Amino acid sequence: MRKLEAIIEHADQQCKQNGARLTAKRKQILSGLLQSDKALSAYELIDYCKTQHGETIPAMSVYRILDFLESQHLVHRLNLANKYVACAHITGQHEHAASQFVICRQCQRVKEIDINDSVVQTLQQDVRDAGFELDGQQLEINGLCESCVKSSA
Numbered sequence: 301m302r303k304l305e306a307i308i309e310h311a312d313q314q315c316k317q318n319g320a321r322l323t324a325k326r327k328q329i330l331s332g333l334l335q336s337d338k339a340l341s342a343y344e345l346i347d348y349c350k351t352q353h354g355e356t357i358p359a360m361s362v363y364r365i366l367d368f369l370e371s372q373h374l375v376h377r378l379n380l381a382n383k384y385v386a387c388a389h390i391t392g393q394h395e396h397a398a399s400q401f402v403i404c405r406q407c408q409r410v411k412e413i414d415i416n417d418s419v420v421q422t423l424q425q426d427v428r429d430a431g432f433e434l435d436g437q438q439l440e441i442n443g444l445c446e447s448c449v450k451s452s453a
């Protein structure tokens with residue numbers, strides 16, 4: 301748990317630098333995401349707060365907290381699943397522009413990965429050639445994680 305505390309502390313400092321405040325409830329939601337290797341929906345986070353902290357936070361507030369955490373670059377929203385993950389670069393110094401994720405279709409485990417810029421640009425060009433525009437630079441790729449590959453073998 302020490303590592304979790306250190307990450308929260310780091311996030312707290314980062315918010316302060318931006319003139320924002322990581323309140324107790326915001327910390328709770330962020331901890332829930334940090335402790336999960338899966339993306340969580342707002343409702344799963346409500347359950348987490350109830351079972352882990354005995355607190356009932358209304359959905360509206362959870363969404364507001366998630367918006368806040370997203371604006372502070374601490375979490376990402378997965379568009380396809382409408383779920384949230386803690387940023388893998390949360391303790392890094394710089395905010396990153398693009399985010400790419402691989403999502404296990406079996407157990408929903410999520411990992412934030414760095415795809416080479418040139419690959420993203422090529423993809424963008426191909427999408428444009430097809431007459432589409434990519435939504436931002438966030439990519440969400442479905443797959444099977446290592447342990448699901450092993451268990452299905």
Ligand SMILES: [Zn+2]
Binds near residue numbers: 389
């Ligand atoms: Zn990130």
Ligand SMILES: [Zn+2]
Binds near residue numbers: 404
């Ligand atoms: Zn899996």
